[in-house]
Amino acid sequence: MSIRYALLGLLRDQPATGYELTQRFAQGIGRHAWSAKHSQIYPELRKLTDEGLIEVVEEGARGKRVYGVTEPGRAELREWLLRGPDEGTVRNPLLLWMFLIGGLDPDDALRALRAVEERATEMLGELTETYDFLAAEGGELPAGAYAAQFGIHTYRATREWARWAIEEQAERNRRAR
Amino acid sequence: MSIRYALLGLLRDQPATGYELTQRFAQGIGRHAWSAKHSQIYPELRKLTDEGLIEVVEEGARGKRVYGVTEPGRAELREWLLRGPDEGTVRNPLLLWMFLIGGLDPDDALRALRAVEERATEMLGELTETYDFLAAEGGELPAGAYAAQFGIHTYRATREWARWAIEEQAERNRRAR
DNA sequence: CGGCTCATGTAAAGAGTTACATGATTTG
DNA sequence: CAAATCATGTAACTCTTTACATGAGCCG
Numbered sequence: 001m002s003i004r005y006a007l008l009g010l011l012r013d014q015p016a017t018g019y020e021l022t023q024r025f026a027q028g029i030g031r032h033a034w035s036a037k038h039s040q041i042y043p044e045l046r047k048l049t050d051e052g053l054i055e056v057v058e059e060g061a062r063g064k065r066v067y068g069v070t071e072p073g074r075a076e077l078r079e080w081l082l083r084g085p086d087e088g089t090v091r092n093p094l095l096l097w098m099f100l101i102g103g104l105d106p107d108d109a110l111r112a113l114r115a116v117e118e119r120a121t122e123m124l125g126e127l128t129e130t131y132d133f134l135a136a137e138g139g140e141l142p143a144g145a146y147a148a149q150f151g152i153h154t155y156r157a158t159r160e161w162a163r164w165a166i167e168e169q170a171e172r173n174r175r176a177r
Numbered sequence: 178m179s180i181r182y183a184l185l186g187l188l189r190d191q192p193a194t195g196y197e198l199t200q201r202f203a204q205g206i207g208r209h210a211w212s213a214k215h216s217q218i219y220p221e222l223r224k225l226t227d228e229g230l231i232e233v234v235e236e237g238a239r240g241k242r243v244y245g246v247t248e249p250g251r252a253e254l255r256e257w258l259l260r261g262p263d264e265g266t267v268r269n270p271l272l273l274w275m276f277l278i279g280g281l282d283p284d285d286a287l288r289a290l291r292a293v294e295e296r297a298t299e300m301l302g303e304l305t306e307t308y309d310f311l312a313a314e315g316g317e318l319p320a321g322a323y324a325a326q327f328g329i330h331t332y333r334a335t336r337e338w339a340r341w342a343i344e345e346q347a348e349r350n351r352r353a354r
Numbered sequence: 355c356g357g358c359t360c361a362t363g364t365a366a367a368g369a370g371t372t373a374c375a376t377g378a379t380t381t382g
Numbered sequence: 383c384a385a386a387t388c389a390t391g392t393a394a395c396t397c398t399t400t401a402c403a404t405g406a407g408c409c410g
């Protein structure tokens with residue numbers, strides 16, 4: 001049921017079509033916080049419209065419909081945000097994997113951990129660029145900037161963890177021989 | 178489809194009943210990486226048994242059945258682990274919320290951020306205890322220790338992020354007045 | 355004008371949650 | 383012996399994905 005709040009939040013930032021929302025879900029939010037496909041987004045936009053939380057603010061070629069948040073929609077979103085983050089469903093493939101690689105044999109585990117470190121370093125670079133780009137404009141930090149900065153903090157932590165784990169694992173390998 | 182690997186991974190650490198697995202899902206893995214309810218766990222155990230990836234290693238009172246991983250199950254798990262973390266479905270309520278609180282008005286946002294900082298500090302304490310407990314035994318680090326250490330790293334990062342965001346937000350509030 | 359991107363939808367299948375349901379054993 | 387915990391299951395519903403489906407506009 002959080003998909004509706006994700007949509008409200010994205011639309012509050014900026015009115016958009018279902019198509020554009022699908023793309024945004026394929027990037028930032030979708031890759032890190034909450035993924036969704038267009039086949040879920042379109043019907044949800046319909047529902048939100050029926051409930052008066054969003055509305056069509058512009059129509060264009062090819063059946064294009066740009067949605068924006070209504071006043072009731074803003075109120076609903078605010079209330080949800082003030083309730084604090086939902087507990088409930090968690091789905092984090094990276095973390096699940098981390099939970100389980102401890103059981104690989106030492107060499108496999110070491111290789112896996114190196115992959116984590118590399119990936120974290122990569123993501124760190126990517127996000128630093130994103131953040132710099134978002135922050136460059138001066139004045140107000142745009143919505144995504146907080147999330148980007150959060151990503152930077154967590155990937156840095158992930159990298160440090162990987163380095164620690166590699167050390168641990170290497171130690172274990174040495175002892176095993 | 179990752180539920181089966183979560184189960185294989187937990188059972189490889191230690192044979193368990195569906196009931197015990199349900200409880201483990203309610204804690205570590207379930208709270209941070211992949212949640213599941215008993216109504217999903219029991220049918221999945223049945224399927225895994227039919228496929229020969231796990232087996233009943235002990236039966237007890239009250240229809241109790243302790244499952245363990247078979248050789249094919251171990252192989253399947255290893256292959257999956259070596260493929261690296263799945264891309265795909267992500268569900269992270271905390272992050273979704275962080276993505277969206279930027280749009281709250283300044284005072285609300287500040288209050289929300291303070292809540293994040295507090296919660297991170299709390300979790301940090303909890304996990305530090307868990308880790309110390311797991312590491313105290315000396316010798317091999319048990320499976321959960323890597324995950325716990327990862328948690329410590331990420332919650333510390335979350336706390337630092339929250340502090341940074343609070344500063345940003347406070348700055349924004351000052352300017353707004 | 356052919357291929358790509360924009361743009362929207364629906365149907366069927368699969369995954370996951372909530373609610374309903376039952377009963378044995380242990381603990382106080 | 384009552385209440386809590388252990389232990390398992392199923393049914394109905396909701397959410398999500400995959401696959402199917404269509405067509406308009408843009409670019410070279």
